[in-house]
Amino acid sequence: MAKHNSAHQVNSRPTREAFLPVTRADMDARGWEQCDFVYVNGDAYVDHPSFGAAIICRVLEAHGYKVGFIAQPDWRDPSSIQILGEPRLGFLVSAGNMDSMVNHYSVTKHRRREDAYTPGGVAGKRPNHAVVVYSNLIRSVYRHTPIILGGIEASLRRLAHYDYWSDQLKRSILLDSGADLLIYGMGEHQIVEVADALDAGLPIEQITYIAGTAWRAAGTNALDSVVDYELLPSWDELNADRLNYARSFNTQYRNMDAITAVRLVEPYPHNVWVVQNPPALPLTEEEMDAVYDLPYARAWHPDYDAAGGVPAFAEVKFSLSSNRGCFGECSFCALAFHQGRVLQTRSRESIVREAIELTHDPDFKGYIHDVGGPTANFFRRACDKQVKHGVCQGKRCLWPKVCRQMKVDESGYTELLRELREIPGVKKVFVRSGIRFDYTMADPSDEFLEELVQHHVSGQLRLAPEHVSDKVLAIMGKPRREVYDAFCKRFDEASKRAGKQQYVVPYLISSHPGSTMKEAVELAEAVRDMGYMPEQVQDFYPTPSTMSTCMFYTGVDPRTLEPVYVARNPHEKAMQRALIQYRKPENYKLVKEALHKAGREDLIGYGPKCLIKPVPPRPTAAGAPNKNNSKHQAAPKRCAARKSSTRTSGSAQKKRSPKGKRS
Incomplete structure (x- = not known):
């Protein structure tokens, strides 16, 4: 693969020649009459290896393919996906570095005001369920051009899945999009195999053998040539009993390794099946190095300069x-x-x-x-x-x-x-x-x-113990609280030896499956003993294809089918979250209600262990500190874990960053 170079730069900013074509004029400048592939993406165009679209495009380029890029097309206007013409081999479609619904909505289902993956942070430049919308838009214009899906949204929705925003199961995104093939996982191996097969003249409907892909089969005898597969519960069975979805998801989860996995088949009405091939092999160290050595411009496209660039890039630059x-x-x-x-x-x-x-x-x-x-x-x-x-x-x-x-x-x-x-x-x-x-x-x-x-x-080390209740931690798959306490002690001792004042800041998750009001109060007590109010708090967000999301929908742990308590009511979720930030005056009523519901009136009073007083705090003038709470706003001077009796707290989910961190 090609090595990175710094060509085509003026005043340290790459010029448009360093990027893939985004207009017909860019194609003409390269002497191209037609692209081999056109990548349609829900994010703005940032040519950096922290953005999945950039990696896939540069990998294809390194293998000799001509790739054009359409970023955030107007999904209401068919002409927006025609600006580069019909590609020779196919369209590649992705929602971007985030699922479009997570990008658009908070856990309370309120619309977000900003989009860090759009120039200037402007919201509303992509549709809900972007992969489905873009694919159907393409199909309305180009009836027979192959459409290949990829990226996080397609990957996590490749089979039937629970959709939090509609509160129901959705079919495989492959069916709703009308696409021909879906690449799941990171995709470098798969995209080259698919490209080479199409370039060799193989029809897209015959490309059914590539690891790390899912495809649609239809017809009475469509599965006759498919061997060594495990049949998942059908779409009708999934809708008839939520336990069937729990069983199906557990089977999917156990078949995510390239060596041990088997092919999975999910039946739908009218003799339609979605077939998921086993995962692609992981990249070797040499392959990873080659991917990151490709000639990325390592910048947003110059068309975005006037808007101030793409905010998400600042995090990874x-x-x-x-x-x-x-x-x-x-x-x-x-x-x-x-x-x-x-x-x-x-x-x-x-x-x-x-x-x-x-x-x-x-x-x-x-x-x-x-x-x-x-x-x-x-x-x-x-x-x-x-x-x-x-x-x-x-x-x-x-x-x-x-x-x-x-x-x-x-x-x-x-x-x-x-x-x-x-x-x-x-x-x-x-x-x-x-x-x-x-x-x-x-x-x-x-x-x-x-x-x-x-x-x-x-000064601060951010950790993710997530909670303090061993019951909830077990459901989360996180280590027991005693392990976190021991680490905090060890970190504190090491900091003292280094002559530094440093402390641990934990992320917290409220209302995770398994957390009743009892465990939520336990977490609040831990916050009390930390001595400061944490800002990093996230209410559990049921994003597609996680174990916890399956628990949220089914009420059981899919690995054991044992019942798991789930806080689904928005008001109860608000109470659990408020407990963690109980010192905020605006949370007083919710905290008091939660303590009554948990039977913990002993925490309402004037004692040193009480969370709130019997009467609400007086409102303060705008900008004036509340003397009853201001002392709690300061950051802790030491690690949150002090002694065996001290309660520490858990951590918040981080929004998925471009590098693929936790969601």
Whole structure:
């Protein structure tokens, strides 16, 4: 694959020649009469490897294909997807780096006012269910041109799935979109195989054999040539009994490894089936390096300069992706379903090369904002047996505790951080992806923690224990609270040895499945003992294709079919969230109601352990501090975990960043 170069730059900003064509004039400038592929995307065009569309386009380009790009077409105007003409081989369609519904709506289903993936942050530039809308728009104009779906929205909706915004099951997005083929997962292997098959003259309907794809079969004998598959519950069965969906999702979840997975078939009425082939093989280190060495412009398209650029790019411009995939398997996270449990990493040499390139950017101030991925301190596979035998289907790597077969080794990541901070021009390297603290606690060496404390934390280390109740943590797939407390103590001691005042800031999730009002109050008590009010709080958001979302819809854990309590009522969810931020005056009524509902009136009073007083706080003048609450707004001076009696808290879900972090 081609190496990155800095050609076509004026005043440090890449000119449009450094980007793929977005207009017919751009095609003419390259001497192109026709594109091989046209990529239609719900995001603005940012040519950077933190954006999936950029990777897929550059991979195709590296294999000799001509790719044009249509960003955020007007879905009400068919001419908007005709600006580059009909591609020779097909249209590629993606909603962008986020599911379009998550992009548009908060957990309370209120419309968001900004879109970080649109020039100037302007909202409303893409439709709801963007993949479906774009595909149908294309099909209305180009009746026979192949349409291939990809990206996070297509990947997580590849089979029947629960849609939180309509509160019902939806069919495979392949059927509703009218597309010909769906690529799930990260897609580099699949897109090249699909392109080569189409280029060789194979009709799209015959491209049914590629790993990491899903396709539609129709007709009485359509499955005669399909072998070695497992039949999932049918669409009618899924709608008849929610337990059937729980069983189906568990089967899907157990078949996400390229080595151990089997083909899955989901039946629909009128002799229609959606066939999901086993996942594609993970990228090797060499392949990962090659992907990140491609000639990205590493900027937004110059057409967006007048609007001030694309806000989401600021988060990743001076960050480095070191890995993908995650063996943490948090129940509320879709990463395992999308990227898989097998960790894929770049070489240290590749990451250092990219870091050196960052230092040449005139906007670089000496700070690398992040080095990581879904989990920063994962830098090798969970265990060596995964190379030949795949991941274990019957057990998890880190829950209920770190597997004895796991090779816990943070030395590679530690050495990487050391190399990066020694690069001339680099002042500080931050670790902001979040670390898996139980993995660090299982490391027999203190080397990584000492490196982290000394050089890569600026006062606060953000962690994700998510909750404090062991009952809820077990459902989440997170380590017991005692592990978090032990890490906080160890971090505090290391900070003191380094002569630094640093503390842990936990993310919190309210109303996660399994959390009754009793557990919500327990979490509030933990916040009380922390001594400050956390700002990072997220009400559980049922996004497509996570274990927790399946629990939210079905009321059971799909792995065991055991009942799980689910707070579905918006008012109850509001109470659970308010409890975490009980010091806010505007939350007083909700907190009081929640404490009465939980039978915890002992927390209403004037004692040191009480959460609220019997009477609401007096309203304060605009901008004036409330003397009863202002002392709680200051950040903690030390780690949240003090002693065995001190309660610590959990963490919030982070919005999916362009690097594919937690959603």
